[in-house]
Structure formats: structure tokens, C-alpha cells
Amino acid sequence: MRIDILSAVPRLLDSWFKESILQRAQQKGLAEVVVHDLRDWSTDKHRRLDDYPFGGGAGMVMTIEPIHRAIAELRSQRDYAEVIYLSPDGVQLDQGLANQLSTIGNMILLCGHYKGVDERVREHLITREVSIGDYVLSGGELPAAVLSDAVIRLLPGVLGDETSALSDSFQDGLVAPPDYTRPADYQGWPVPEILLSGHQARIDEWRHQQAVERTRQRRPDLLKRTDRDGDVQDR
Numbered sequence: 111m112r113i114d115i116l117s118a119v120p121r122l123l124d125s126w127f128k129e130s131i132l133q134r135a136q137q138k139g140l141a142e143v144v145v146h147d148l149r150d151w152s153t154d155k156h157r158r159l160d161d162y163p164f165g166g167g168a169g170m171v172m173t174i175e176p177i178h179r180a181i182a183e184l185r186s187q188r189d190y191a192e193v194i195y196l197s198p199d200g201v202q203l204d205q206g207l208a209n210q211l212s213t214i215g216n217m218i219l220l221c222g223h224y225k226g227v228d229e230r231v232r233e234h235l236i237t238r239e240v241s242i243g244d245y246v247l248s249g250g251e252l253p254a255a256v257l258s259d260a261v262i263r264l265l266p267g268v269l270g271d272e273t274s275a276l277s278d279s280f281q282d283g284l285v286a287p288p289d290y291t292r293p294a295d296y297q298g299w300p301v302p303e304i305l306l307s308g309h310q311a312r313i314d315e316w317r318h319q320q321a322v323e324r325t326r327q328r329r330p331d332l333l334k335r336t337d338r339d340g341d342v343q344d345r
């Protein structure tokens with residue numbers, strides 16, 4: 111999978127993709143993330159990307175031309191399944207959407223800035239809008255990094271242990287159960303005995319119960335969502 115990120119401030123993303131799992135995914139050839147400076151497609155002599163809004167009002171609007179030229183050039187080089195605009199108005203990113211995006215192939219991610227983009231970008235150039243939550247950030251770079259991270263870690267072979275992405279919180283509609291490691295007793299705080307018992311089936315059952323109980327306490331909305339799908343028998 112190749113992810114091309116179009117940004118007015120590409121430096122913001124420099125270090126993000128050069129570390130840890132994301133870097134390993136790229137070294138293994140499983141994912142490629144290319145961050146582009148949108149100004150490279152600006153025809154303005156000052157490489158500007160924004161202009162005053164028609165009709166007046168506060169704030170600047172990103173112009174369509176550099177964005178159109180960037181997307182057209184990338185599209186002429188390879189196929190892209192989606193061109194995603196990161197925007198607080200978009201569909202909210204969740205594990206289900208991350209799963210879906212991890213299977214589709216190449217993506218272009220467009221980061222907004224200032225007041226946002228000329229509406230014609232949204233009408234004609236992008237295929238969907240994604241938000242990372244109901245709050246407004248100063249640009250789409252952090253959301254693009256969040257989306258890329260959530261998607262890339264799901265690609266087969268990216269995580270050392272193939273099962274670990276499947277045991278992430280939310281994959282089964284539940285938050286994750288607690289984990290413990292050595293020492294078995296830290297200053298009088300013991301780990302639950304069941305985990306030391308060696309009975310894998312009972313441990314799995316305990317973990318499931320813990321996940322259900324935690325979800326009930328912390329994220330009852332997730333259980334309700336699952337209830338609506340009719341899958342309540344084993345909760």
C-alpha cells in the first residue's frame with residue numbers, strides 16, 4: 111500500500127513515519143508513505159496556496175489549482191482507491207473504517223489548513239472525508255498521521271505477531287483486557303492468579319470476561335452498538 115500525503119506544512123510529518131512500526135513497515139516494503147509539499151504544485155510566484163474567500167469573511171481558503179494539479183499528477187502515475195480529505199466534518203474514523211481502508215490499496219490524503227479548501231475540491235476531487243474526532247485542529251497533518259498509523263499497523267506482516275492487531279481494543283467491539291508481565295508480585299501487588307495457571311482455555315475465557323466488564327464500565331456505547339447488531343448472547 112502506498113499513501114501519498116499532500117500538505118502545506120510537510121515538515122510536520124517528517125519524523126512521524128521515520129520511527130518504529132511505521133518505519134519497519136516501509137523497510138519491509140509493506141507500506142510506502144510519501145509526504146509532498148503542496149507548494150510544489152503552486153503556480154503563484156510566492157508559492158501561495160490560499161486566497162481570500164469570495165463573499166468576504168474571516169480566514170483564508172486553500173485554492174483548488176495546486177490541489178488539482180497534485181492529485182492529477184499522482185493519479186497519472188498509479189491507481190488510487192481513495193482520495194481522502196481530512197476534515198472535522200468527515201465520517202469519524204473508527205476501527206471498522208481503519209480495517210476497511212487497510213484492504214483497499216493506495217490512498218491520497220489531503221491535509222487542510224487555514225479555513226479549509228475551496229468547496230469544489232470536496233465536490234470534484236476527493237472520494238471521502240474523514241474526521242478523527244469532534245474537535246478542530248489547526249491542520250489535517252495530525253489526522254493524516256493518525257489515519258495512516260491506524261491503517262498501516264493492520265497490513266499483514268507489519269506487526270511481528272500476526273495476532274496482535276486482531277487483539278487490539280475495538281477489533282471485536284470490546285476494549286482490550288488488562289495485560290501483566292513480570293514480576294508476578296510487585297511489592298505486594300500480585301497479578302491475577304489465573305494468568306499463571308497455564309490453563310489457556312480458562313485464561314482466554316477470563317480475558318474475554320474482563321474485556322466485556324471493562325467495556326461495560328468504560329465504553330457502554332460499544333456494547334449498545336453491538337446489541338443493535340443482535341450479537342448479545344455471549345456478553
Ligand code: ADE
Pocket residue numbers: 196197198222240241242243244245246247248249250253
Ligand atoms: N482537521 C482539523 N480538525 C480535524 C479533525 N478533527 N479531523 C480531521 N481533520 C481535521
